Amino acid sequence: xxxxxxxxxxxxxxxxxxxxxxxxxxxxxxxxxxxxxxxxxxxxxxxxxxxxxxxxxxxxxxxxxxxxxxxxxxxxxxxxxxxxxxxxxxxxxxxxxxxxxxxxxxxxxxxxxxxxxxxxxxxxxxxxxxxxxxxxxxxxxxxxxxxxxxxxxxxxxxxxxxxxxxxxxxxxxxxxxxxxxxxxxxxxxxxxxxxxxxxxxxxxxxxxxxxxxxxxxxxxxxxxxxxxxxxxxxxxxxxxxxxxxxxxxxxxxxxxxxxxxxxxxxxxxxxxxxxxxxxxxxxxxxxxxxxxxxxxxxxxxxxxxxxx
Numbered sequence: 057x058x059x060x061x062x063x064x065x066x067x068x069x070x071x072x073x074x075x076x077x078x079x080x081x082x083x084x085x086x087x088x089x090x091x092x093x094x095x096x097x098x099x100x101x102x103x104x105x106x107x108x109x110x111x112x113x114x115x116x117x118x119x120x121x122x123x124x125x126x127x128x129x130x131x132x133x134x135x136x137x138x139x140x141x142x143x144x145x146x147x148x149x150x151x152x153x154x155x156x157x158x159x160x161x162x163x164x165x166x167x168x169x170x171x172x173x174x175x176x177x178x179x180x181x182x183x184x185x186x187x188x189x190x191x192x193x194x195x196x197x198x199x200x201x202x203x204x205x206x207x208x209x210x211x212x213x214x215x216x217x218x219x220x221x222x223x224x225x226x227x228x229x230x231x232x233x234x235x236x237x238x239x240x241x242x243x244x245x246x247x248x249x250x251x252x253x254x255x256x257x258x259x260x261x262x263x264x265x266x267x268x269x270x271x272x273x274x275x276x277x278x279x280x281x282x283x284x285x286x287x288x289x290x291x292x293x294x295x296x297x298x299x300x301x302x303x304x305x306x307x308x309x310x311x312x313x314x315x316x317x318x319x320x321x322x323x324x325x326x327x328x329x330x331x332x333x334x335x336x337x338x339x340x341x342x343x344x345x346x347x348x349x350x351x352x353x354x355x356x357x358x359x360x361x362x363x364x
Contacts, residue, residue: 079218082125082150084133084142085112086335087198088158090345092132094233095211097342099222103128105142108336111311112139125149130218132211135159138195154214159195161210164203167264169194199333200265201241201349205234233342240346244270244353254360256305257294257320259312262333266352275301278316291320298324305329305359310336329359 078100083089086108093102103124106112112134117125125131126149135157136143146155159166169192197203212230216223248270256272260279267274276297278286286294297303298321308317308330317328332355335348 078222079129079215080124080127081130081132081215082128082153083131084139085198086338086340087204087345087348088132088134089340090335090342090348091198091204091207091233092211093342094345095208095215095226095230097225097229099219099225102132104340105133106139108334108338108340109311112334114141115139117145122149128153130154130156130214132156132158132214134195134198137193154218156210156214158203158207158210159193159197161207163206164197165200165265165268166197167194167268168192170261170264194261194264196262196333197265198345199263199349199352200269201237201244202269203265204345205237208234208237236346240349241269244349247353247357248272251356251360255301255303256307256356256360257297257303257326258307258331259309259317262309263331263352266349270353272356275303278306278320279312286316291316294320295324298326305356307331307355307359309333327359329355331355 078096081092081096081100081102082105083092083102085106086104089102089104096102103121105117105121105125106115122145125145128150131146131150131153133139133142133146133155137159146153158164208230212223212226215226219226252271252273254273255275257276257278258274259277261274261277263272263274266272276294278290278294280286280290294306298306303326306317306321306326306328308314308328310330310332311334314328314330320326321328331352332348333352335344338344338347338351
């Protein structure tokens with residue numbers, strides 16, 4: 057009888073330990089993964105579904121990424137506006153998991169894709185396909201650090217619902233990360249404000265949240281959409297835009313061919329450089345998000361104001 061009581065006590069203990077285990081969390085892209093890692097702190101480590109070097113707009117998951125999604129208790133992602141393929145994967149592999157779509161968090165600053173003469177030169181829409189419908193929301197909202205601060209609280213909220221025993225830690229971690237981002241916003245505002253009158257061109261229209269927050273002045277994008285290669289008319293229009301505006305820089309991205317930027321800038325005074333919106337060369341983890349913003353600012357400064 058005594059032996060049965062001991063066995064029962066051990067089973068209760070094992071069940072209690074299982075219940076006390078932190079939730080398994082999966083995040084879609086490296087910047088989101090970084091914010092989640094900040095809130096989890098030492099309690100756990102999130103899984104990353106889309107490696108930084110992959111395009112979130114279309115990614116074939118590796119077996120390890122599919123397994124991480126399958127094991128998740130919670131999936132935190134930007135939403136189908138950024139990764140349309142991920143919704144079906146979540147439904148198939150993580151059907152029982154909770155889901156937090158950051159673009160749906162109340163209070164998030166959302167901007168529609170731009171459809172002005174600079175980003176769509178006159179006459180171009182008739183000749184080349186455009187990836188976005190008028191008024192469609194631009195999903196690159198993590199590049200506004202004030203959105204990131206808001207999301208830290210939403211991440212802490214849902215983790216606290218799932219794992220109330222660690223609520224105090226989640227909320228403290230979110231508050232500390234939010235303070236770090238607030239200090240970073242103040243620092244980058246001082247650095248980037250002098251660049252507001254310097255026009256530049258990007259590879260694709262992914263940076264307007266960063267521009268909007270820090271008063272920067274992008275005037276065009278080489279590519280019509282996230283995955284649409286530009287045609288000859290588009291390239292010609294961008295070359296003319298450089299000449300007409302005196303744009304100092306044209307920025308490529310690590311995930312896309314850099315040769316197009318060389319083609320656009322050839323014969324002009326514009327310099328080429330690389331902006332990285334995802335953190336391709338950075339180590340995934342809690343430090344990635346602030347480092348990503350720092351590197352965007354440094355790249356813009358060094359190209360737009362090399363003597364500053």
